[in-house]
Amino acid sequence: MALKESNMLALGTTAPFFRLQDTITNMAVSLDDFMGSKALVLMFICNHCPYVLHVNDQIIKLAKEYLLKGVRFVAISSNDVVNYPDDSPEKMHAVGLKLGYPFPYLYDETQKVAQEYDAACTPDFYVFDEHLKLVYRGQLDDSRPNSEIPVTGKDLRDALDAILNNAEVNPIQRPSAGCNIKWKN
DSSP states (O other): OOOEEOOOOOTTOBOOOOEEEETTTOOEEEGGGGTTOSEEEEEEOOSSOHHHHHHHHHHHHHHHHHHTTTEEEEEEEOOOTTTOGGGSHHHHHHHHHHHTOSSOEEEOTTSHHHHHTTOOEESEEEEEETTSBEEEEEOSOSOOTTOSSOOOOHHHHHHHHHHHTTOOOOSOOOOOEEEEOOOOO
């Protein structure tokens, strides 16, 4: 497993617009659909990455918990499906249903959205406030595959709790780490 860290998009960046197909519902989903939420967690994930597989259960648990508090979630896969067919929209649909993702799982066929968010790895996490300004980007927590550290979602939880409590999100943030996004040739 080659480890790639996230690029750490500048805090305060306005969320770039997107409109992509949700592989679970087959409906178009855009950034506008998340207007009015207390926060938006945008995640770049994929089906096959061992780093995503390591945190998937915690992502689902966290989403179910914070959706009840007005936080919205969306996952995007931007991988090249020609060379990585396990990440195809059909397989994304199957994985999303099997795992019960409580959030849209969008397919970024052109990879333009990943480029606009400066996404580098899977998983890559971004949290935007109610004004769609970036307040957190980085890791879910300190756990990695084959580590003895439990998956808790601590870093992401701390950021979301700060937002919900009208407190400043800690600006000291650690990059996420995982597989590099599989860019098209």
